[in-house]
Structures are given as C-alpha cells and as structure tokens.
Amino acid sequence: MKRNLFIVCAVFCVWAGAGYCAESLPEYWPTWRGPNMSGVSTTAVPPLTWSQTDHIVWTVDVPGDTSNSTPIIWKDKLYFQIAEPVSTEQEAAEAVAEPAEQAAPRRSNRRMTDTVHRFSVVCLDRLTGKLLWQTPVKEAVPHEGHHADSGFASFSPTTDGRFIYASFGSQGVYCLDMDGKVQWQQDLGKMRIRAGFGEGSSPLLVEDRLIVLMDHEDQSKITALDRRTGKIVWQKERDEATAWTTPIAIPSGREQMQVIVNGSNRVRCYNFDNGDVIWECGGQTQNVVPSPVTGFGMVFCTSGFRGSALLAITLGRTGDLTDTDAVVWRVNEGTPYVPSPLLVGEKLYVLAGNNAVLSCYNAKTGKPYYTQQTIEGLRGVYASPIAAGGRVYVVGRNGVTAVLNNESDSYEVLATNRLDDVVDCSLAAVDNMLYVKGKKSLYCISEPPQKADEQGM
16 A cells, blocks of 8 residues: 655755755645645645546556555656566566565465566656656566555655656665656665565655665665665664655754654654764654654654554754653544645644544644544545645545645535545645546546636646
8 A cells, every 4th residue: 555655845945855946846746745745735726526527637547556656746747656467478487586485475364476577667648648658677576465455566756857766665766767768776675564565665855865765574774875876875774663654854954954754663863964863752653654744843743553643743852852842742542544644834634544534733732623523425545635725635545535625724525526446545736637546547637628728738
C-alpha cells in the first residue's frame, strides 16, 4: 500500500522534497504530497463534484500491478512508477533474476511471486493521458512478497523539473532525465520487510541531495545521495524496524537544512550536511507510515498501529526531547495508521487508523475543532488527504471522495463523489484538474469541457 504512502514554503529556496526555487513550487505537484511535501496546493482549484461519467477529461488504464504509486506532476507531464510481470518466456530468460536460494524467506499469508518483474517509470501527457514514455530500469524476481492491497512499486518519484528521481527500494534508486533516459543508478541493498508487507518509502529531494530511507527488519539506514551523480554523501544506521514513512526537510537558523524522519522508536532530526542526529523524541506506535508536517515552529508526527499518537514537537531544540516541554501538545486517540496528517492554515486534520473518521485540531494549541467525525460514504482510507481551493479532499478505498469546507470551523461536507474503482493513492491537484489513480484506471477530473476549453485547457 502506499506507505508512504507529509510545512510551509521557504522564502528563498527549497522547502521539502525538491531542489528548485519556492516561487515555482505551487504550480505543480512534484512529490507525492505535492508542493513543499505538505499535501496543500495554494494555486490549484480542482472541481467540487464529479462522477464516473461527469467532469472526466480522460481516463487511461493503469499498467503494471496494483502498486500505489501516487502520480507527480511537472508542467504538462505526469509521472509514476510501476512493476509488471515480464510477459514472455524469452524476456524472462533474458532478465537478471536473483537466485532463489539467496531470496529471503517468503510469507505464505502475503502475495508472492516467482515471476520476473519489470520495474519502470511512466510518463503521461497530463492534459490528454497519452503515454509519452515508459522506461524500464530493472528486471528481477522480487525477493519478497507484498501486502495484498499493494504491489512491488508502491513508491512515488520526485522531480526538480530537470530530472526524475525514483526509488524502487531493494531494486535500486534511479535518476532519469525528463525524456526518460537513465542518468545514474545506485544499489543500496536489499530490505527485509516485516510480515512481507512490501516496500514503499518515497525519496526526499532537497537542494543537491536525494534522501533515501530504508527502515526494515535488518539494519535500517538513512542515506543522502548526490542528486547529480548518485554517489553516497553520507549514510547513518538507524535503530528502527520496518516502517514506510517518507522524510521531510526544513530550513533552520541560518538556512541550515534539517531532515526529519518519523519512527517507531524515535522521531529524529538529522543534520542535512553530515547526517548527525540533532534531536530525537519517543512516543510513536509501531509500523510508522505517516510522514510529518510542519508549521508554527513545530513538527507534527502521527502514527496509529496498535495505539495512537499525535505529537506537536517544538523545532530548534537538541538532544532527547521525549516527555519534555518540547512536546507542546499531544493526542492519544483517533490518529492515522497509513494516511499522513494535513495542515492547512491553523487546522491540522488526522484520520483514525485506516478509517474514514476525521478529527481536526488547532495546530498551535491542540484544541479540537471536532473529533472522530465519521465521513459518510467512504469505506477505509489509505490515501493522505489534500487541500486546494479552500477545500479538503479525502478519498476512500471504495473510490468515494468527500470534499470538506476548510474555511469552516465545524465539520461540513460540500460534496461526495464516486468513482467505480479502488483508490489507495493520494490525489494530485494542478490548475483546475484533479488526478485520481485507482487500481484499474487513472482519471483526470476537471470542470465540464466547455469551461476547460474557455480556460485554454
């Protein structure tokens, strides 16, 4: 599943997840959590209502397996990752597969394969859905299986507008140019995932480095790669077991960049230059999936497997912050397992577990606007909520999206929209378009054609 499946914008340059100037960020969706890794677009105005037949600009079949790679967008192109079985015996014979005796023990309760898979990055024209290129980067027999709700490519790429960076975890990290040509690749080793659930931590691109997290059952680590060459700049071991979170980055002090990683044992803040730990804080649950968000001088970290935790941690401290006054406020119920939190203005939204049950808190104080409100019509949620145009969009696994009024301090549903698909990927919003990647199809949703035509779309 998308394990990754999450910050305000820096004034002068990159914030989190990209290495380009901040003024260009709001226009596109360059990471799985959008501009600034926040899940918020300040420029997009996606539609309020749609259905399987209404407001659909185009629909294309999703190639590959059921991986939950959320699309990213730069200018008029859309990118995501796939893994698909090699189709012919000849191709399988030519593929370089890991010998079976070297593969890790497989879990009978999860989906497994002895089939060679092709791992690829896909590029579509986001205005028409036309396939522009599909670049295979590796062919191999996956050494482990994956969760039944997921696949072998549940990562999202990231871009700086010049290159596409894609991590396939145990299958390597790759840099491609905007035409799909591989520029470099890096092998960081194999991961052994708890219960054979599969991999899915997306990379973080910031300034001149690509940060790759590998938390698993063997030696976990975080690695900074030179984004131009793929060479290792620094690498640090982590005292963590399997997790699927994606790191974020924040500028601190005199433009010193820091990398923050959610974790079961500790939330940790790393020095961007050398990887040293600046501070750490305990208090999360097992199997951490959500990425943090930041704002108001704090970082908000959540988890929700076999427990509940939402911690608002003050930035700028050092050392062990566990149970100190650096934790400004906390919540111990109704926090998310897979979906990341969403911070829009002073409102912090969190789902409960993987359920369509929403709470909203004042990010500064922790005071609730409302708690554990059931979102009617949605069944299960893996995707992280997003915000655009004064609205919050929450999509359920059954393809139903609730559109909420972010400008209200009370729970208010503006519209409920249904697609005939299973949706585990997070949404992406650019201009007046909303992109929804389901198990069967990828949808571009906008205003009726005549309105889109009037806007030059």
